[in-house]
Amino acid sequence: EAQVTQNPRYLITVTGKKLTVTCSQNMNHEYMSWYRQDPGLGLRQIYYSMNVEVTDKGDVPEGYKVSRKEKRNFPLILESPSPNQTSLYFCATRAGGPDTQYFGPGTRLTVL
Amino acid sequence: AQSVSQHNHHVILSEAASLELGCNYSYGGTVNLFWYVQYPGQHLQLLLKYFSGDPLVKGIKGFEAEFIKSKFSFNLRKPSVQWSDTAEYFCAVSDYTGTASKLTFGTGTRLQVTL
Numbered sequence: 001e002a003q004v005t006q007n008p009r010y011l012i013t014v015t016g017k018k019l020t021v022t023c024s025q026n027m028n029h030e031y032m033s034w035y036r037q038d039p040g041l042g043l044r045q046i047y048y049s050m051n052v053e054v055t056d057k058g059d060v061p062e063g064y065k066v067s068r069k070e071k072r073n074f075p076l077i078l079e080s081p082s083p084n085q086t087s088l089y090f091c092a093t094r095a096g097g098p099d100t101q102y103f104g105p106g107t108r109l110t111v112l
Numbered sequence: 113a114q115s116v117s118q119h120n121h122h123v124i125l126s127e128a129a130s131l132e133l134g135c136n137y138s139y140g141g142t143v144n145l146f147w148y149v150q151y152p153g154q155h156l157q158l159l160l161k162y163f164s165g166d167p168l169v170k171g172i173k174g175f176e177a178e179f180i181k182s183k184f185s186f187n188l189r190k191p192s193v194q195w196s197d198t199a200e201y202f203c204a205v206s207d208y209t210g211t212a213s214k215l216t217f218g219t220g221t222r223l224q225v226t227l
Binding site: 033035040041042043044045058090101102103104105 | 116118121146148154155156157158161202204214215217218219220
């Protein structure tokens with residue numbers, strides 16, 4: 001079964017404590033992306049990756065890092081989380097045509 | 113920069129009522145258009161997409177959308193909504209910038225269907 005998985009699904013942390021949200025896909029897709037969803041703002045792209053070792057900034061990259069060492073994984077790293085990064089995060093991969101993106105289940109992050 | 117506008121932020125309908133959600137985008141070039149749905153507590157799922165061809169696109173669960181290029185619009189419709197259609201709906205547009213495509217989302221419309 002085609003899947004995009006994210007871990008953890010829920011996380012409460014404190015300001016400044018480094019964290020990583022993992023994203024994994026089993027579809028061998030080259031393109032992966034991270035979004036954050038905030039009320040009234042919709043989804044905004046944080047970073048995307050066209051392939052292994054190829055990453056680029058989206059619309060709201062500040063305070064985030066990513067890496068793409070292997071095709072199936074695309075972790076999102078918050079080196080020093082702040083309360084304004086409290087959000088719902090979605091990982092997505094692209095398949096089924098030039099732009100159809102499939103989303104993971106989401107990670108709800110709260111930074112105190 | 114491209115932008116996507118969804119003018120209806122919150123829509124309340126009774127079951128069996130007809131639905132139309134507006135979506136307008138700003139980009140003047142070739143675009144791909146999408147509607148996604150997010151049921152409470154779940155991730156986004158693709159409802160329908162338009163790449164080219166017939167501007168009237170049919171998706172899952174009885175939804176359809178019409179691409180009107182002259183109006184930069186891609187409105188979502190359903191003739192008769194059900195209580196299970198209660199969800200948040202996002203319009204999205206992508207265009208190609210160099211070798212990458214960028215997906216831009218609207219702010220979403222929350223649909224509440226009452227019995």
